[in-house]
Amino acid sequence: MKRSVVKAACVFVFLAALVFSNLPSSMASQIREIRISDSKGDWGFPNPYRHYPRGPGYVRMSWVFDTLIWKDQNGYIPALAESWSFDADRLAFTFHLNPKARWHDGRPLRPEDVVFTLDYFKKHPYRWITVDHVSRSEAIGPHTVIIYLSRPYSPFLSDIGGTMPILPQHIWGSVEDPERYNDPKAFIGSGPYLFRDFNKAKGTYLYEAFTDYYQGRPKVDRLIYLRSGKPLISLSTGQVDLANIKPEMAEQLKGKGMVVIKDERGWNKKLMINHRKFPFNDKRFRQALAYAVNRQEIIDKSQRGFARPASFGLLSIDHEMYNPETPTYSYDPAKARTLIEALGYRSGPDGRLTKDGQPLKVELLSSNITVAGESVADRDGEVIKKQLESIGIQVDLVNMEQATTDSKVKSWSFDLAVSGHGGVSGDARILNEMISSQYGAGSVNSARYDANPELNRLLEAQMLEMDQEKRKAIVFKIQEVYAEDLPAISLYYPDSMAAYNPGKGIVWFYTKGGISKGIPISQNKMSLIR
Amino acid sequence: MRRGRYIKPLPAFVLAGLIMVYASYRLPRLLPGDFVSAMYASSPVTLTADQEAQIRAYYTRGEGFSRYLLNLFTLKWGYSYTFLAPISALILEALPWSLLLMGGAHVISMLFGFIAGVEAAWRRGGYVERAGVGCMTVLEGIPEIGTGVILLLVFALYLGWFPASGADTAYAMFSPLGRVWDAAQHLALPLATLVLAYFPGNFLLTRGSMVMVLREQFVETARAKGLPPVRVRYAHAARNALLPMVTRFGLRIAFMVTGALVVETIYAYPGLGTLLFNAISMRDVPLIQGIVLISSLMVLFVNLALEYVYGWIDPRVGYAQ
Numbered sequence: 001m002k003r004s005v006v007k008a009a010c011v012f013v014f015l016a017a018l019v020f021s022n023l024p025s026s027m028a029s030q031i032r033e034i035r036i037s038d039s040k041g042d043w044g045f046p047n048p049y050r051h052y053p054r055g056p057g058y059v060r061m062s063w064v065f066d067t068l069i070w071k072d073q074n075g076y077i078p079a080l081a082e083s084w085s086f087d088a089d090r091l092a093f094t095f096h097l098n099p100k101a102r103w104h105d106g107r108p109l110r111p112e113d114v115v116f117t118l119d120y121f122k123k124h125p126y127r128w129i130t131v132d133h134v135s136r137s138e139a140i141g142p143h144t145v146i147i148y149l150s151r152p153y154s155p156f157l158s159d160i161g162g163t164m165p166i167l168p169q170h171i172w173g174s175v176e177d178p179e180r181y182n183d184p185k186a187f188i189g190s191g192p193y194l195f196r197d198f199n200k201a202k203g204t205y206l207y208e209a210f211t212d213y214y215q216g217r218p219k220v221d222r223l224i225y226l227r228s229g230k231p232l233i234s235l236s237t238g239q240v241d242l243a244n245i246k247p248e249m250a251e252q253l254k255g256k257g258m259v260v261i262k263d264e265r266g267w268n269k270k271l272m273i274n275h276r277k278f279p280f281n282d283k284r285f286r287q288a289l290a291y292a293v294n295r296q297e298i299i300d301k302s303q304r305g306f307a308r309p310a311s312f313g314l315l316s317i318d319h320e321m322y323n324p325e326t327p328t329y330s331y332d333p334a335k336a337r338t339l340i341e342a343l344g345y346r347s348g349p350d351g352r353l354t355k356d357g358q359p360l361k362v363e364l365l366s367s368n369i370t371v372a373g374e375s376v377a378d379r380d381g382e383v384i385k386k387q388l389e390s391i392g393i394q395v396d397l398v399n400m401e402q403a404t405t406d407s408k409v410k411s412w413s414f415d416l417a418v419s420g421h422g423g424v425s426g427d428a429r430i431l432n433e434m435i436s437s438q439y440g441a442g443s444v445n446s447a448r449y450d451a452n453p454e455l456n457r458l459l460e461a462q463m464l465e466m467d468q469e470k471r472k473a474i475v476f477k478i479q480e481v482y483a484e485d486l487p488a489i490s491l492y493y494p495d496s497m498a499a500y501n502p503g504k505g506i507v508w509f510y511t512k513g514g515i516s517k518g519i520p521i522s523q524n525k526m527s528l529i530r
Numbered sequence: 531m532r533r534g535r536y537i538k539p540l541p542a543f544v545l546a547g548l549i550m551v552y553a554s555y556r557l558p559r560l561l562p563g564d565f566v567s568a569m570y571a572s573s574p575v576t577l578t579a580d581q582e583a584q585i586r587a588y589y590t591r592g593e594g595f596s597r598y599l600l601n602l603f604t605l606k607w608g609y610s611y612t613f614l615a616p617i618s619a620l621i622l623e624a625l626p627w628s629l630l631l632m633g634g635a636h637v638i639s640m641l642f643g644f645i646a647g648v649e650a651a652w653r654r655g656g657y658v659e660r661a662g663v664g665c666m667t668v669l670e671g672i673p674e675i676g677t678g679v680i681l682l683l684v685f686a687l688y689l690g691w692f693p694a695s696g697a698d699t700a701y702a703m704f705s706p707l708g709r710v711w712d713a714a715q716h717l718a719l720p721l722a723t724l725v726l727a728y729f730p731g732n733f734l735l736t737r738g739s740m741v742m743v744l745r746e747q748f749v750e751t752a753r754a755k756g757l758p759p760v761r762v763r764y765a766h767a768a769r770n771a772l773l774p775m776v777t778r779f780g781l782r783i784a785f786m787v788t789g790a791l792v793v794e795t796i797y798a799y800p801g802l803g804t805l806l807f808n809a810i811s812m813r814d815v816p817l818i819q820g821i822v823l824i825s826s827l828m829v830l831f832v833n834l835a836l837e838y839v840y841g842w843i844d845p846r847v848g849y850a851q
Contacts, residue, residue: 035700037695039798040808041798042613042808044613044614045614050614052569052612052614053569053570053573053574053575054572054573054574055573055574058574125581125584127575127577127581127585128574128575179588179614180609197701199623199700200613200615200620200623201620201623201624201627201800201801201805202696202697202698202700202800203798203800204696204700204701206700206701222701224700224701226695226696226700227695227696227798228694228695228696228798229695229795229796229798230682230686230694230695230798232687233682233686233687233694233695234694234695236687237686237687237690237693237694239693239694239695239699369572401811402568402571402572402811403561403562403563403567403568403571403811403812403813404561404562404563406563406567406568406571407562407563407564407567408562410563410567421572422574423574426574430576433576434576437579438578439576439578440576440577440578441577441578441579441582442566442570442576442577442578442579442581442582443570443571443576443577444567444570444571445571445576446576514574516574517574517575518574519574
C-alpha cells in the first residue's frame, strides 16, 4: 500500500514536471535566463568609458545604464524622462524624470545627476555624443532638468536624449581618469540589469535583473552573453536563445521552430571613390561609374539575392526623411562609356579606354567588412571588376585585410574601394558625418567631400534646423545634390537578420532607426521590460 | 667540463633574446594602419580630425624603445589600446586555455604517436603497419579547418554529443565535479581536432627513425642476448629514435600561440591565438608586442632546455660538444 502511494506520488511529480516544463514561458511569472551569442564575444566592459566603440559594445552597456529617452520599433519612448518638451524661444529642452528611477545601489536618481553627466562629458568626452552645443543645464525641483543649447542642434534628441548614458554623480564625481576606472562601482547604473561578470578571454557576460527598476522588474532573471561563431548550431542545439544569422540559415531555423526577424535597411555597402584625383575628381566620371555598375548583378552573385539596391542619396529608403525623388542611375554601360569618352578617353581596338596613349587603369581595394559585429567576406570586388572591365576600364583588384584597406583609404592612396557602414536609417546627421570632412575627417567611411559649397551649406543648415518639417526639406535637397555629385556610390543594403527561440516567451525586435545612433542589432532592452 | 657544457649555449640564446625584444618592439609598428582607424572603422561613432588626434595622443603617450625596455625590466607590460585592460591580465586570462588545449594536444599526440610509431616500425611490412602508414599519410594531409568542421557537424550538430562552442557553459550552476565534466565536454572536439592534426606527424616521424634504428647492430645484439622484445623495442631502440621527436617538440612550441587560431575560431575557444589575431586586426601595438615577446621567449626557453635534455637522452651529444 505504502509502496503504491509512493509510486503514484512519483508519477504525479513526473507528470507535473512534464506539463510545467512545456508551458509557454510567458505563462510563468519569471524567466530564469536568456542566452545571446555573437562571433566575437568580447566588446569591453559595460560602462560608457570601457565598452568598445562598436554597436555590440554600446548594447552591452545599455542594459546597465539608462538614457533620458529610448527607442523601440516605432520610435522614441520615455526612459528616465517620463516626458520632455522643447522651448524654441529659449533653445531649451525640459525633461521630467521618472520619480521611481533608482541607481543600482538604491539611491534615487536626481536631476543633478543629469546636470553632472553633461558637465562630466564636457570634461571627459564620451565619443558617441557631442555636448558642445549645450551651454548649461539646471535641476528644477526634485524631478525636472532643463538643458539649454548655445545654438540650435537638430540631432539633440538622438544624441543627448537617446544615446547619452546618465552617470551617478555620487560615484563618478571623484573619478579623474574614467578610462582606467575599474572599480565595481563603475558599473552602477540605472538600467534594468545589474552587471555581474565579464570574462574577456571567453567573451562572456552575466547580468542579473534589477528588481527595483523604475519601469518594472525585468522579465528575465539572468541575461547571459557568450561567444559562438556558429549561430545555426548554437540555436539548433538550444545553447543560445538569440543570435544574428546569415540569411541563408533562415529557412532551416524556421523549420526548427525559431522565429526569424529582419531589420530595416540601415546598413549600406558602398563604393568609395578617391574624388581628389583625376579622373575621379570629375563628377561625370563618377556618374559613369554609377551607370557601369550593375547593382542587381552584385546582389544576385555576391549576396545570393539577399539584399536590396540602395538609394544614391545615402539615406536609407526606410528613413522618414528619404527623398523618393533622389536621382538614380540605372545600369547603362553605353551611357557610362559616352560619359567617359566626353573626358577625352578613346576606345582602342581591344575595347580598352585610353587617353594620350595611357590606358584607363584603376585599382580597386576590397576587404572583409564588419557588419553588426560580425566580419563578413567581400565578394563584390570581383563582380565590380568584371563590370568595369566590360566598358573598357582596366581594373586591378587588390584584396587586403580590413585595417590595411582602411588605412589606404584614409590616406587617399587608393582609386576605388569597397566599403560600408551603418547608421543610414538613424538621425540624418549621418549625412554630415559620411559626406563632409568637417564632421567625418577621422572616419574611414566618410567621403570627406567638400568640393560643392551648396552641399556644405545644406549640411550645416540641417544641423541648425529644429523644425522637423523644415529640416526634412533640407535633407531632401542634400540627397539630391549628393546623388548628383556622387562622392561615393551606395550599392545595396544587405539583409540583416536574427533568429530567436520563441519558447522562452520573449519577443525580440529591431529598433526603428537602430538602437541609439543606428545600431542594427535586435537586442533592445525593451524586449525584456514590457 | 660539465659546467662548460651548460654555459656554452647561453650567450647565443641571450643574444637571440635581445634581438627578439627589439623585433617585438619594431615589427608591430611596421603594420599599415593604426588602432584609432581600426577601432572606429566599423563604429557608429564618427570622429572629427581633432577627436582622432586626441585619442591617438592619449594612448600613444610615453612610447619609445627606451621606455619599452625600461617597462620590460620593471615588468610593466602596459595597457591595451583597444581592449582597455592591462596587457598582463589579458595574456594571463588567455594563456591557461592555450596551455590546456595546445599542451594537452601536444602531449597526447606525442605520447600516442610515439608508441604507435614504435609499434608500427616493429611490425614493419605487416598488414597493420601498412594500413597505419596509409591512414596517417592521408590524415597528415587534412588541415585542421577540415577536420574541425567535420567533427563539429557530426558530433555537435547531427549527433549533439558535444557542445559546439566555448570552453564551458557560461555561468551554469554546476557542482565542482559537474563543472569539470562540462569543461571536458567542451574541450573534447577542439582537442580531438588538434590531436588528429598532430598525431600523424608524430607517428610517421617516430616510425621512420625507428625503422633506421632497428637496423643497427646493437639492436641485433640485444635480440641475440635474448632480451624480452618490449625491452629491445623501448629501452634499446626507441630511446635512440627519441631525438627527432624532442626536436619536433621544441619547434612546435611556437605553434602554441599561432597554431591554435583556426581551432580556437571554429570552436570559439578562448586562447592566445584569438587574442593575437584580434590584437593584430585592431593594430593594438602594446598587446601584439607583449604576445610576440612572451611566445618568442617561450620558444627560446624551451629550446635552451632541450639543449640540456639532448645530452641527457643521448650522452653522445654531450661527448660531441
